Amino acid sequence: xxxxxxxxKSGDPRVFFELFNEVGIISxxxxxxxxxxxxxxxxxxxxxVVNHLARLGDGKTPLEIANAFQxxxxxxxxxxxxxxxxxxxxxxxxxxxxxxxxIKLTKAGHAFRDQAVQLLGPDLERLAQxxxxxxxxxxxxxxxxxxxxxxxxxxD
Amino acid sequence: xxxxxxxxKSGDPRVFFELFNEVGIISxxxxxxxxxxxxxxxxxxxxxVVNHLARLGDGKTPLEIANAFQxxxxxxxxxxxxxxxxxxxxxxxxxxxxxxxxIKLTKAGHAFRDQAVQLLGPDLERLAQxxxxxxxxxxxxxxxxxxxxxxxxxxD
DNA sequence: CTTGATTAGTTCGACTTCGTACTATATATA
DNA sequence: TATATATAGTACGAAGTCGAACTAATCAAG
Numbered sequence: 001x002x003x004x005x006x007x008x009k010s011g012d013p014r015v016f017f018e019l020f021n022e023v024g025i026i027s028x029x030x031x032x033x034x035x036x037x038x039x040x041x042x043x044x045x046x047x048x049v050v051n052h053l054a055r056l057g058d059g060k061t062p063l064e065i066a067n068a069f070q071x072x073x074x075x076x077x078x079x080x081x082x083x084x085x086x087x088x089x090x091x092x093x094x095x096x097x098x099x100x101x102x103i104k105l106t107k108a109g110h111a112f113r114d115q116a117v118q119l120l121g122p123d124l125e126r127l128a129q130x131x132x133x134x135x136x137x138x139x140x141x142x143x144x145x146x147x148x149x150x151x152x153x154x155x156d
Numbered sequence: 157x158x159x160x161x162x163x164x165k166s167g168d169p170r171v172f173f174e175l176f177n178e179v180g181i182i183s184x185x186x187x188x189x190x191x192x193x194x195x196x197x198x199x200x201x202x203x204x205v206v207n208h209l210a211r212l213g214d215g216k217t218p219l220e221i222a223n224a225f226q227x228x229x230x231x232x233x234x235x236x237x238x239x240x241x242x243x244x245x246x247x248x249x250x251x252x253x254x255x256x257x258x259i260k261l262t263k264a265g266h267a268f269r270d271q272a273v274q275l276l277g278p279d280l281e282r283l284a285q286x287x288x289x290x291x292x293x294x295x296x297x298x299x300x301x302x303x304x305x306x307x308x309x310x311x312d
Numbered sequence: 313c314t315t316g317a318t319t320a321g322t323t324c325g326a327c328t329t330c331g332t333a334c335t336a337t338a339t340a341t342a
Numbered sequence: 343t344a345t346a347t348a349t350a351g352t353a354c355g356a357a358g359t360c361g362a363a364c365t366a367a368t369c370a371a372g
Contacts, residue, residue, distance in 0.1 A: 015292050016280050020186045022299040027183035029306035030176045070181055072330050099337045099350040124172050130305050135298050136171050142295050143178040149286050150185035228360050255320040255367045
């Protein structure tokens with residue numbers, strides 16, 4: 001009896017449709033923006049992995065990195081192969097588990113990350129002039145909770 | 157001289173880094189969620205195109221549809237080929253321009269769209285129980301403005 | 313009307329993504 | 343210890359995405 005008298009269901013799905021649609025397009029466009037600033041064959045995924053290792057510390061295993069980015073481990077194998085070919089990482093044996101590896105950032109990897117951040121800077125500063133930083137910061141908790149929900153409810 | 161006394165730059169880029177990171181993961185996870193509800197070989201892109209034609213009217217050209225989704229026309233050729241093979245669209249000659257086509261939704265295409273919306277309903281209702289609809293609605297204007305900004309500032 | 317430049321759409325090739333199957337190592341159980 | 347199960351990583355193949363080059367049709371300029 002506490003049902004509202006509108007004919008639409010309580011959770012009007014159209015808001016979510018539009019939400020996911022906007023998110024998808026932003027993902028696509030921001031990816032293109034980032035990649036326009038990166039050296040030739042390097043993608044956002046490459047930068048993201050290097051950035052992750054630079055911020056949280058290297059020595060992680062491929063699987064740990066794959067889990068951090070919610071991608072299959074086969075995808076991470078491919079991404080890491082590209083980073084190794086570029087000279088940005090090296091792989092070392094994992095003393096704790098001989099099946100595994102530890103990924104280390106090289107000097108070139110750190111330099112790549114610093115340079116990319118610097119090249120992206122002007123774009124982000126211009127963005128900050130149009131999109132208030134507070135608005136972006138205010139949206140983050142919502143996006144985090146949405147991501148967490150989706151993450152916890154995969155593949156029922 | 158109006159610079160704040162913190163060492164970080166005025167537009168701290170880390171907020172945007174995290175913002176785009178969350179958006180990317182949400183895009184990826186929501187895509188997977190949607191596709192788990194769609195018939196075998198059909199992707200979110202297929203649904204999105206059919207939904208677009210159902211909501212805004214069919215008879216659009218492939219290029220118009222490609223522009224609406226910000227994808228290259230070659231990608232749309234591929235997507236439309238899949239939809240035609242599935243029997244959800246037909247192509248008719250464009251009387252105004254013989255190089256072009258007009259894309260029409262078939263009955264099966266409408267049915268596919270209605271059924272997909274219905275199948276997605278329970279997921280979205282469950283989502284609405286965890287993520288307040290008001291929060292989603294509140295985030296939309298910000299996401300729209302971000303998308304618009306990125307859209308207007310592509311490829312300088 | 314004819315020539316040159318544009319545009320709509322397709323084909324082709326390179327690349328990313330990711331599921332399946334496999335190998336090697338680790339862990340649990342008898 | 344022996345065996346079964348689970349896990350880390352790779353190899354391979356199928357499918358999506360997209361840039362470059364191409365064809366056909368349109369438009370602009372003389």
